[in-house]
Amino acid sequence: MKKLLRLGTRFLGLWAIIAFSMIPSGATSLRVMNLEDLVGHSQRIFSAVCQNVSSGLDENNLPYTSYSFLVTDSIHGVANQQVVVIKQFGLSEPIQLGNGVTRVSRIEGMPAYVPGQEYLLFLNQESRLGFSSPIGLIQGAFRVRGQGSSRTVINGLRNANLLIDTRKSIQQRYRERQQNLSRSAPVSLPDEVVRGPVSYDNLTRLVRGLVAGEPLDRPAASRLLGRREGQ
Numbered sequence: 001m002k003k004l005l006r007l008g009t010r011f012l013g014l015w016a017i018i019a020f021s022m023i024p025s026g027a028t029s030l031r032v033m034n035l036e037d038l039v040g041h042s043q044r045i046f047s048a049v050c051q052n053v054s055s056g057l058d059e060n061n062l063p064y065t066s067y068s069f070l071v072t073d074s075i076h077g078v079a080n081q082q083v084v085v086i087k088q089f090g091l092s093e094p095i096q097l098g099n100g101v102t103r104v105s106r107i108e109g110m111p112a113y114v115p116g117q118e119y120l121l122f123l124n125q126e127s128r129l130g131f132s133s134p135i136g137l138i139q140g141a142f143r144v145r146g147q148g149s150s151r152t153v154i155n156g157l158r159n160a161n162l163l164i165d166t167r168k169s170i171q172q173r174y175r176e177r178q179q180n181l182s183r184s185a186p187v188s189l190p191d192e193v194v195r196g197p198v199s200y201d202n203l204t205r206l207v208r209g210l211v212a213g214e215p216l217d218r219p220a221a222s223r224l225l226g227r228r229e230g231q
Helices: 002-009 035-041 170-181 200-211 218-225
Strands: 044-057 063-076 083-089 095-098 101-103 118-123 141-145 152-155
Touching: 035 118, 035 200, 044 083, 044 095, 044 200, 063 118, 063 200, 118 200, 152 200, 200 218
Parallel strands: none
Antiparallel strands: 044 063, 044 118, 063 083, 095 101, 118 141, 141 152
16 A cells, blocks of 8 residues: 555656646646547546545455536437446545544645546556556646636646647757757747646647547647646
């Protein structure tokens, strides 16, 4: 269990270089996944409203937090109005085991959901023990804000991962960043970087296209999603 916790708490390291110092503080090693990765690795993609939360130890004495969702927009692998239950590893709150022992199993980077809030989720396949989580943890869980056509979504990396070309190495990105900083002209975000809330309708349009097998035109996707903060 201690090994699992150590693995779970290593979160976001050199990604700070990749995202050009745009990632929130507290981040420490997680594989960066762009939109193509999120879609390609997902077994289920949908928007849903969180309804209930429960937490404890399961029949294998493993810490879990269970969330139930009512699907509002089915994109892949589920049906509209279906109730989806996600069992994530770790506890939402410490629990008392008796004899003064407190169990704390919080996995850094594992999303938490609030009842009544709507989310856009990219989920992996359930493990043999029934656990599941978003692809890339906070990268594959988006909070939905607003109503109707004005809805926006944002994930735990403020969407900075969505259009990153993950084929480039960390070293290559670091060199490009240093070259940009050495220029006398003001430095703007690269075309592939989107940061901040993006349109729900535009993002899900790209997602549905990827699900259907359409290639992603990154420059066109960047224009569709729009660039934020420092553009």
